[in-house]
Amino acid sequence: MLRRGTIRLRWLLPQGADAATMACWHALLEPAEQARAARFHREADRHAYIAAHALTRRMLSEAGGLAPTDWRFIEGAAGKPELAPTHGLPRLRFNLSHTRNLVACAVTCTDDVGLDVEDLERREAAEGIAERFFAPSEAAFIAALPREQRHEAFLRIWTLKEAFVKATGEGIAMGLDSFGFTLGRAPALAFAPESAGPVPAWRFLQLQPTPATILAVALRRAQAG
Numbered sequence: 001m002l003r004r005g006t007i008r009l010r011w012l013l014p015q016g017a018d019a020a021t022m023a024c025w026h027a028l029l030e031p032a033e034q035a036r037a038a039r040f041h042r043e044a045d046r047h048a049y050i051a052a053h054a055l056t057r058r059m060l061s062e063a064g065g066l067a068p069t070d071w072r073f074i075e076g077a078a079g080k081p082e083l084a085p086t087h088g089l090p091r092l093r094f095n096l097s098h099t100r101n102l103v104a105c106a107v108t109c110t111d112d113v114g115l116d117v118e119d120l121e122r123r124e125a126a127e128g129i130a131e132r133f134f135a136p137s138e139a140a141f142i143a144a145l146p147r148e149q150r151h152e153a154f155l156r157i158w159t160l161k162e163a164f165v166k167a168t169g170e171g172i173a174m175g176l177d178s179f180g181f182t183l184g185r186a187p188a189l190a191f192a193p194e195s196a197g198p199v200p201a202w203r204f205l206q207l208q209p210t211p212a213t214i215l216a217v218a219l220r221r222a223q224a225g
């Protein structure tokens, strides 16, 4: 079992899996997940979904002792998946994220966790989105950077924001401008609404697992108890 305050984080590259590996991963999923997988039109998206859900089941098994096929899930508020209460493991928490190039899962004991991965080659109108949806301080930070650095800074903040809303479980309904980050040597939460708890309870991790992808993890320390 995981110790409190510990996080386990793993990722894998779904495009590296051969057909036999993919079939093994697919067999770990429950029928509802297999049905969802079948609805993806593009094979790369389907494989990423299967890889992410198989990775999650295997990581939960390492931490919680059941067989990978035995895990059942419920949807919390705003759709955040949690372990079914019937497992009797309320402290075991997890979150997952998938893109075609990378899938990842984080598992914690008690602490709320949110995880996001994105492809660095994603090419939105970064500044327009930042101005419209990010906190004004974040949009100003991006706009002040040399042009060639703006896109990466935008995606760094984007993944942090997404990890944050996934940790709270509230989704983007909480308003992406209601909380803000600073990007120094380590990313930090500058401000957040009261509903997100005290700012010092939050920790963030940002990595570039491959040259083409970026990952952010948000952890909210649970109250003692």
Ligand SMILES: CC(C)(COP(=O)(O)OP(=O)(O)OC[C@H]1O[C@@H](n2cnc3c(N)ncnc32)[C@H](O)[C@@H]1OP(=O)(O)O)[C@@H](O)C(=O)NCCC(=O)NCCS
Pocket (backbone or CB within 6 Å): 049, 052, 077, 078, 079, 080, 081, 095, 096, 097, 098, 099, 114, 115, 116, 117, 157, 158, 159, 161, 162, 165, 166, 167, 168, 169, 170, 171, 172, 176
């Ligand atoms: C789930 C959500 C929070 C993130 O979705 P996403 O980035 O498209 O997808 P990810 O691969 O990172 O994560 C999906 C996984 O998160 C989990 N998830 C779903 N709802 C969640 C929620 N409310 N909170 C936390 N995790 C959630 C699920 O395991 C889901 O996997 P599945 O779809 O295979 O079952 C999405 O509902 C959302 O709000 N997207 C916002 C997109 C956006 O505009 N972001 C701007 C950020 S600046």
